[in-house]
Amino acid sequence: MGDAATTAGPVAGTDTAYETVIGLECHVELSTRTKMFCGCRNEFGAPPNTNVCPVCLGHPGTLPVPNERAIESIVRIGLAFDCEIAPHSLFHRKNYFYPDMPKNFQISQYDLPICVGGHLDVEVDGEGRRIGITRVHMEEDTGKTTHAGATGRIAGADYALEDYNRAGVPLVEIVSEPDLRSPAEARAYLTELRATLLALGVSDVRMEEGSLRCDANISVRPVGHPEFGTKVEIKNMNSIRSVERALRHEQERQVGVLAGGGRVVQETRHFDETTGTTTSMRSKEEAFDYRYFPEPDLSPLEPDPAWVERLRAELPELPAARRRRFEQRYAVPPAQAATLAADHAWAAFFEEAAAGADPRLVANWMTGDLAGLLNEAGIELAGAKVGPRHLTALARLLADGTISSAGAKAALAEAFATGEAIEAVVRARGLAQVSDEGALTAVVDEVIAENPGPVEQFRGGKEGALNALIGPVMKKTGGSANPQVVRDLLRARLSR
Amino acid sequence: MTPTIDVDHVARLARLVLTDEERERFGRQLALILEHADRVREVAAADVPPTSHPIPRANVLRADEPGPSLSHEDALANAPEAEAGMFRVPPITEREEEG
Numbered sequence: 001m002g003d004a005a006t007t008a009g010p011v012a013g014t015d016t017a018y019e020t021v022i023g024l025e026c027h028v029e030l031s032t033r034t035k036m037f038c039g040c041r042n043e044f045g046a047p048p049n050t051n052v053c054p055v056c057l058g059h060p061g062t063l064p065v066p067n068e069r070a071i072e073s074i075v076r077i078g079l080a081f082d083c084e085i086a087p088h089s090l091f092h093r094k095n096y097f098y099p100d101m102p103k104n105f106q107i108s109q110y111d112l113p114i115c116v117g118g119h120l121d122v123e124v125d126g127e128g129r130r131i132g133i134t135r136v137h138m139e140e141d142t143g144k145t146t147h148a149g150a151t152g153r154i155a156g157a158d159y160a161l162e163d164y165n166r167a168g169v170p171l172v173e174i175v176s177e178p179d180l181r182s183p184a185e186a187r188a189y190l191t192e193l194r195a196t197l198l199a200l201g202v203s204d205v206r207m208e209e210g211s212l213r214c215d216a217n218i219s220v221r222p223v224g225h226p227e228f229g230t231k232v233e234i235k236n237m238n239s240i241r242s243v244e245r246a247l248r249h250e251q252e253r254q255v256g257v258l259a260g261g262g263r264v265v266q267e268t269r270h271f272d273e274t275t276g277t278t279t280s281m282r283s284k285e286e287a288f289d290y291r292y293f294p295e296p297d298l299s300p301l302e303p304d305p306a307w308v309e310r311l312r313a314e315l316p317e318l319p320a321a322r323r324r325r326f327e328q329r330y331a332v333p334p335a336q337a338a339t340l341a342a343d344h345a346w347a348a349f350f351e352e353a354a355a356g357a358d359p360r361l362v363a364n365w366m367t368g369d370l371a372g373l374l375n376e377a378g379i380e381l382a383g384a385k386v387g388p389r390h391l392t393a394l395a396r397l398l399a400d401g402t403i404s405s406a407g408a409k410a411a412l413a414e415a416f417a418t419g420e421a422i423e424a425v426v427r428a429r430g431l432a433q434v435s436d437e438g439a440l441t442a443v444v445d446e447v448i449a450e451n452p453g454p455v456e457q458f459r460g461g462k463e464g465a466l467n468a469l470i471g472p473v474m475k476k477t478g479g480s481a482n483p484q485v486v487r488d489l490l491r492a493r494l495s496r
Numbered sequence: 497m498t499p500t501i502d503v504d505h506v507a508r509l510a511r512l513v514l515t516d517e518e519r520e521r522f523g524r525q526l527a528l529i530l531e532h533a534d535r536v537r538e539v540a541a542a543d544v545p546p547t548s549h550p551i552p553r554a555n556v557l558r559a560d561e562p563g564p565s566l567s568h569e570d571a572l573a574n575a576p577e578a579e580a581g582m583f584r585v586p587p588i589t590e591r592e593e594e595g
């Protein structure tokens with residue numbers, strides 16, 4: 001999408017080329033049955049304040065107890081990113097006053113997180129990049145605040161309403177190193193991160209529902225400059241696409257400031273989805289003092305190394321490995337392999353369909369027409385009326401020449417709408433292409449007679465003139481002629 | 497050595513408004529506490545790891561099984577104000593934390 005050009009190209013009016021440096025902080029809500037420190041249900045969309053108890057409402061005298069499934073999930077996430085699982089880690093209290101946290105502190109991890117020092121391999125424009133992961137730590141989510149009043153925004157609100165259903169939901173924070181060098185890389189990282197978490201089955205990672213949230217730190221510096229520029233934090237991006245848009249806007253804004261001789265101010269900026277721009281969130285910036293201290297009510301985490309190794313051995317195939325396997329075993333092109341491997345449902349569908357037909361054809365039609373039909377209908381693959389057997393049949397009929405590309409397109413669209421078998425659709429709609437030479441000879445002769453110009457050119461040695469004859473034959477047969485047979489037939493008739 | 501402490505800063509972090517008398521008294525008390533911590537530091541040998549918990553236990557966890565929550569009415573019973581099933585709180589003028 002031309003991202004590289006906006007990253008390193010010289011800016012109008014200057015000769016300086018700038019490099020962008022991006023780090024991402026992602027928060028992931030785990031899909032456990034219960035909250036992190038109490039037995040309240042962890043569910044999205046319940047009526048306000050129905051999944052709350054004295055622990056998550058911060059009543060005095062209550063004691064938190066960590067959810068073992070959440071701990072298992074974060075260890076699996078750490079292992080998937082090749083992190084070291086700390087033999088000893090602690091929960092800390094992060095103290096702050098905000099009504100979305102009724103305790104006036106959030107239980108988080110501070111200097112001893114459970115997972116440290118991993119990485120995620122991403123691919124951008126066919127080039128592999130290894131992005132460092134600083135840490136992955138466990139914390140709890142906050143409640144949900146609704147700003148009420150005339151404007152509906154924070155500024156000018158008359159009061160706020162708090163729903164604590166989300167307070168205490170297990171939340172995993174994944175912090176990347178400042179290794180990303182363009183908005184496109186940030187998108188690739190997030191896509192890979194999301195796919196990996198999906199493969200692990202630890203979260204439904206829906207950005208629009210907030211189960212995956214992402215803040216970005218971004219700075220720019222002249223190419224070759226050893227130190228990082230002043231960084232700006234961007235918030236409020238609710239899709240992977242928004243993250244990329246916000247970063248692209250902010251990158252250009254910062255380069256503009258520097259190119260104009262100005263200074264970038266360290267601040268937090270808010271992304272506005274409608275305008276595609278970022279605006280400063282606060283006038284005064286003070287460093288927050290959260291007065292972290294070890295949570296006295298929670299014991300340290302000291303995972304048994306044998307248990308960690310068992311979890312490592314039981315990790316599912318992750319998207320990166322799956323992608324490589326699709327490329328090597330099925331000879332699927334990298335971009336298609338990435339699309340198919342990113343989602344478990346797509347990968348399973350593909351492998352089932354590819355077992356009975358040419359995998360490259362299956363991949364091509366899944367990532368092309370089928371993806372387009374799903375997109376148009378606004379449904380997920382799991383909800384589609386066509387299954388792997390439809391794609392197998394489609395690829396087989398294409399491979400043996402029974403249907404043309406145009407016929408396959410029509411057959412898939414009809415099967416997608418009705419769920420009928422491809423073979424039945426091809427029969428009922430007469431989509432099989434005519435490969436019978438006898439049936440086509442008359443049409444071919446007709447076209448030769450009607451097009452003396454191209455005929456002469458072809459006979460004069462101009463190979464390309466043949467296409468000017470194939471077109472009319474296809475037209476006369478209503479697209480049902482097998483183009484390869486037509487080509488051979490034309491050649492044979494013209495060389496006589 | 498008596499450590500100095502910015503009582504006003506600490507009070508602001510805790511959202512407390514102190515009288516002059518309280519500021520003076522708490523300043524003195526906080527200094528004593530820090531002095532005590534410093535004495536502990538003097539005797540703490542390099543081979544003694546920092547103690548976060550007095551009882552050597554780890555991995556106290558619970559199964560991911562739902563337990564009882566409060567009824568919606570009980571949950572809101574102590575709310576100074578409620579509206580639409582939610583706790584109604586004063587307006588938030590400045591976003592202070594992001595979780």
Ligand SMILES: [Zn+2]
Pocket residue numbers: 035038039040051052053054055056057168
């Ligand atoms: Zn609870």
